[in-house]
Amino acid sequence: MLCVVYATYAVTHFLKGYLIVSAGLGAFPDFVAVVLVDEDAVAYFDSNIKHLQLRQQWAENIEETFKEKYYELMNYFMQGLKSFWKGYLEPQNQGIRTLQIMFGCPLDGEVKTGQYRVQYGFNGEDFLTLDTRTFTWIAANQAVDHFVKQERNATENVARTWKVFLENDCTEALNVFIRYGRESLERKVPPEVFLLQRDPSSPVTCLATGFFPKGIRVSWEKDGEDLHEDVELLETLSNEDGTFQTRSRLTVSPADLKEHNYTCIVDHSSLEQNIIKPASEEEIKTNLDPGNSSLSAIIGVVVAIFLLAIISIAGVMLWRRRRVRGL
The missing domain is CATH 2.60.40.10 (Immunoglobulins)
Structure with a gap:
């Protein structure tokens, strides 16, 4: 629909986290957390390795106290989401199933913008979205809305927990990553x-x-x-x-x-x-x-990327077909 893309050239950074709780996927970890700053994957944690891995070379110099704190946070997320899973989602579903959560917090320079994001998905479909202006939940359908109202105290507590995390821990982590990775994160490479x-x-x-x-x-x-x-x-x-x-x-x-x-x-x-x-x-x-x-070199690069995309899409389609059969 648009023929141009406009870039935001201000030095604004964004931390995004992806949390996945799953069942029925064999050896795949039942909890996975991936943290990205801008477009770079900087941290990884799952229920099998049970420790925080920093994925960028510049992150190796980050203080141990920071690593320990965020290892504990990942454990906290893991235990809390597993509890939510067992209390509500697991009894209602069989076969392959996944709960996906995306959260994010930006910094404009060193200033908090308040433009936080929290979204829940279940089996690839929208489930819950947190309105981060009022910190109330928006349900994707009537069944989810009924759950939110039925578990009002619990869901309000979760919303408050997200508010504290986003305004403090998330932005603190982003500040740390920017401080250590600024040279890489703010590099300029011409096209x-x-x-x-x-x-x-x-x-x-x-x-x-x-x-x-x-x-x-x-x-x-x-x-x-x-x-x-x-x-x-x-x-x-x-x-x-x-x-x-x-x-x-x-x-x-x-x-x-x-x-x-x-x-x-x-x-x-x-x-x-x-x-x-x-x-x-x-x-x-x-x-x-x-x-x-x-x-020839350009075409080779384009073809290689195209083939990688096809392979990735085929893998996802195969996984989704297996998931459908499992459901």
């Missing part, structure tokens, strides 16, 4: 930009890759005017080295491409000036030229 086209009748793809942070703006112009029609912006994806890539496709006829001046414009916080690529024969790389080594 490389390529124009690709399979053949003259195919869309022209503007590929921006290898950039960090994630926020980027990719747009098209026609004869110097912003172009919004016949433009498709694709999802921003992660590269294996921790950078990102995104693509924008322009559908244009060969005649229009010759008659008008089309340009792809890339804006990123790492750039002093926008990257401007004219959609000319000299700039557009096609697979009609087998000797084009740079295009």
Whole structure:
């Protein structure tokens, strides 16, 4: 629907946590916690290893007292969620089942923004959302709403616990991670930009890759005017080295491409000036030229990422089919 993505260039960081309680998955841990800062996975804990693993090299220097505190917090989450699981969810369901929780807290510089997030999902569907302005629960359906009202005291206590955690422990952890990982978290890596086209009748793809942070703006112009029609912006994806890539496709006829001046414009916080690529024969790389080594390398990267995505999607679909049969 949109042909551009606008980045927030202010130094705002966000801590996100993912908690999963599961049953019926064999050797898979029945509790898993993953913590991310911005787009980097920084901490991991599960019920099998039972200790906090820090996943970034810069995190190795964090004080032991911090590690011990958050190890205890992960244990607290694990015990509390297992209790909730056994008290409400487990008796009502059989087979493979999962409870997923996502929480988050941002910092704008060192200032709390209050834009916290807590969401619960059950078996891949929405379950509960915490309104973090009033710290009251929003149920996904009538059955869940009935549970919230029936267990009013318990759910209000859980909401208060989340409030204390988000306003204190979550933002404290984010501050610590920023202090130790600032050089990595706030690094600026400029994008490389390529124009690709399979053949003259195919869309022209503007590929921006290898950039960090994630926020980027990719747009098209026609004869110097912003172009919004016949433009498709694709999802921003992660590269294996921790950078990102995104693509924008322009559908244009060969005649229009010759008659008008089309340009792809890339804006990123790492750039002093926008990257401007004219959609000319000299700039557009096609697979009609087998000797084009740079295009071959680009296509190889894109194909590898595409194959990885297909494998991942196939794995998830297989897992979900097994889960459905189990239910």
